[in-house]
Structure formats: C-alpha cells, structure tokens
Amino acid sequence: MEQRIIDAGKSVLQALETAGHSAYFVGGYVRDTLLKRAVHDLDVATSARPEEVVRLFDKVIPTGLAHGTVTVVAGGVPVEVTTYRMETGYQDHRRPDQVFFVRSIEQDLARRDFTINAMALGLRGEIIDPYGGTEDLRRGIIRAVGEAEARFQEDALRMLRCLRFACQLGFAIEERTLSAIKRQAQSIKYIAVERINAEWRKALDSSGPDRAVSLVCETGLIPYLPGLNRLLADGGCEKEAMLPLSRLSTLVERWAYLFVARGKQEEVEPVLRELRNEKAFIRACAETVALVNVFCQSPDDSKLQLMMLEYGFEKVARAYAVYGVRSGEEPLAVEPGKLYEKMEIKKMNELLINGADLQKALERKPGPWVRDLLLRLARDVNAGQILNEPHALLSRARVVVDEYT
Numbered sequence: 001m002e003q004r005i006i007d008a009g010k011s012v013l014q015a016l017e018t019a020g021h022s023a024y025f026v027g028g029y030v031r032d033t034l035l036k037r038a039v040h041d042l043d044v045a046t047s048a049r050p051e052e053v054v055r056l057f058d059k060v061i062p063t064g065l066a067h068g069t070v071t072v073v074a075g076g077v078p079v080e081v082t083t084y085r086m087e088t089g090y091q092d093h094r095r096p097d098q099v100f101f102v103r104s105i106e107q108d109l110a111r112r113d114f115t116i117n118a119m120a121l122g123l124r125g126e127i128i129d130p131y132g133g134t135e136d137l138r139r140g141i142i143r144a145v146g147e148a149e150a151r152f153q154e155d156a157l158r159m160l161r162c163l164r165f166a167c168q169l170g171f172a173i174e175e176r177t178l179s180a181i182k183r184q185a186q187s188i189k190y191i192a193v194e195r196i197n198a199e200w201r202k203a204l205d206s207s208g209p210d211r212a213v214s215l216v217c218e219t220g221l222i223p224y225l226p227g228l229n230r231l232l233a234d235g236g237c238e239k240e241a242m243l244p245l246s247r248l249s250t251l252v253e254r255w256a257y258l259f260v261a262r263g264k265q266e267e268v269e270p271v272l273r274e275l276r277n278e279k280a281f282i283r284a285c286a287e288t289v290a291l292v293n294v295f296c297q298s299p300d301d302s303k304l305q306l307m308m309l310e311y312g313f314e315k316v317a318r319a320y321a322v323y324g325v326r327s328g329e330e331p332l333a334v335e336p337g338k339l340y341e342k343m344e345i346k347k348m349n350e351l352l353i354n355g356a357d358l359q360k361a362l363e364r365k366p367g368p369w370v371r372d373l374l375l376r377l378a379r380d381v382n383a384g385q386i387l388n389e390p391h392a393l394l395s396r397a398r399v400v401v402d403e404y405t
C-alpha cells in the first residue's frame, strides 16, 4: 500500500488521540503488516462515538453511521473509522440483531473472527493482542477467537473466511476451529450467495488454490455451496482428484481448469451464474473452456492461427495454459506465441479490405458470412497463399464466397 495512505491513517489516529480518544489500526492491516505482506486496506477503530468523529474532521462520509462506521477523508485519502463495538443476537446465523458501542479496544477485539484478525496496532507501534494473534501468526495457525463453535453459530460466513485465510496465508487451521466447521458446515446455507462467492473467489485466487478445493471437501461444506456442489459432485472430492491449480495464474484459468478437469464443460454458465458472477467473467471462463476443447482436438497451425485471429492472442494463450496443465506436457508441436509472431495478420483490422468492401464488391447483403469470409482471407494471407492487397483479396473472395453462404 502506498505510504501516503498509511500516513493518512496515522494522521487520523493522531487527531483522535489529540482530542482525547483512543484509536488503533485493526483487522487485516495489522495482520498483513506484521506478516510483512502487502496491505490493501486500512481500518481504524476508536473510542470516539460516530458523532464525535464526524465533528472532529472536516470531510467525512457517513458510511454506516448506525453501525458506528464513518469514512474520514484525510488528505484526499478515505479512511474507515469505526467506534469500538460489540454485537449480540445473530439469530439468523449471519448478522447481529444489535450492535452497541463500548469503551475499550479489548472489548471490540472480542467480536472479531480469528486471533490473527483480532489485534490492534497503535501509533507508537504498540500491539494489543489479547488472544495470542502474534503467536498464531508466528506458528501459522488460523484459530477462532473464543469458542469456535459459538462463533460460527453467530455468523456462518466465518467458516469460509477461515478457509480463505488458510489458503491465502498458507496457514493450518487449528484443530478445534476445524472440527467446529465440520460440525456446523450445513449452516453456511444461511449466507447470501454473493458473500459465499466473494470468499470463494479469494480462496481460488490465492497462492493455495488446490487447498481451497480440498478444504471445502474435507470440511463437508461442499454440499451446501451453490454451484460448487454440482461442479465437485460425484468424485470431485476424492483424494486422487489432485489438482495443479497453482500452476495457473488467473482466476479465469483456474475456474476453466476445474470445469475441464471435472468433465463438466456444459456446466460453466449455470454454475457461475448460480454463484452470481458477473456476465463478462462468465463469458471469459466459457470462452476459455471452449478454446481448451479445440486444443484437445490437436488443431493444426492454420486452425490455431484462425483461433488467434478470431479471439485474440491473450484468450488463446490462456486456454493453452489450461490445456498444458491439463495434459501434463507441452501439448502441441508449435507453441501459440511462436506461431503468433509469424502471423502477417495478427488482428482483423490489419487486413487491407473490410466488411463493407466485401459487401460492395460481391453485391451481397450483410450477414455472418462477412466475418467468416474475412477470417478465411486473413488465414490465407497468413498461410502465404495470397497477398494482403485489396485486389488479390477481392479476387480470392469471389472464388471462395460460395462456401460462406
């Protein structure tokens, strides 16, 4: 994180202290700072009531005033400031019925999910750590604050957060915490799909993606996870279903791999839709899976070049990566990157005629034939059969046009 953001946070702590309140950095910022990992957001907790915070700073946004959160804009940087609070109720297994403000940081830390997330860091570098978070960081353990069973009963999402942190940090899950998840796995059904998906994405996108899959299986969460349950049903959770997901670098590639490896290519859209992923993301995964299938049919150079023209190099390279991991070896004689370098026409707009030229010269109505024919001409140029020159392209078009209508 940029130093300027950290400085903004410190200036907020300083202003709160000067006004007679106590204030600390809390949550992920403390954890990641102590681990020397990149921090990406910054949370401040304070004894000041929300209305006092509002009064103290010039520029504030009342983000979640009822829950004690306001956003202070310090030197142009937004900093979330939350009044120390405790929570009760949780009758629906996901949200507290009531929150109330408390005076001490220790009380606030008690409501937090895991020991490594329940530490506070002050302006002078002092660490408040009532639950042994620093020791758990050192040992590499995710452990619930207090009684794991009760904490997961309050908020079932914590079970998935636990898995997600284990995958991101490469930590073990403490025994009682793990067995509490196993016992309460079914209560994940109370959690909204969007929140489940947000945690799952972080787990699959982490440095331990294979573990994300084995953990949802091992804990018994899988039958209750929308979409994923169908993907991993019948055999996806067996021990021998070893995965090499960490060899793929993007979330799209990893999802695509799962569908290909499970032989559930036709499930891409229903599964990803059920998890409420965005349309563009679903399309990217579906395209990747479709292109992997083309690789599976051992395409020749000309077919590969056509794929690159049609979809662009990036998408084909992505599918090639998935295919390579799936097949366990460099699968084709020619690597797409090398083939791409050799292509005279890399993008369709490099062809010296366009769709309008074709329609005019051939006196035909527009239709899918235009794009198909343009692709064919580009392929022929790349194969060295014709020149990329308007006259040559049009005479070739006249010869082959009947194949495209």
Ligand code: ATP
Pocket (backbone or CB within 6 Å): 026, 027, 028, 029, 041, 043, 111, 112, 113, 114, 117, 118, 155, 157, 158
């Ligand atoms: P990251 O931002 O890297 O995802 P984080 O730990 O900062 O990780 P946030 O979701 O930003 O996670 O939450 C900030 C802090 O709020 C957490 O560190 C934790 O102390 C607390 N917290 C968040 N969600 C919960 C929850 N469901 N139950 C209890 N405490 C929570």
Ligand code: MG
Pocket (backbone or CB within 6 Å): 027, 028, 029, 041, 042
């Ligand atoms: Mg955070």
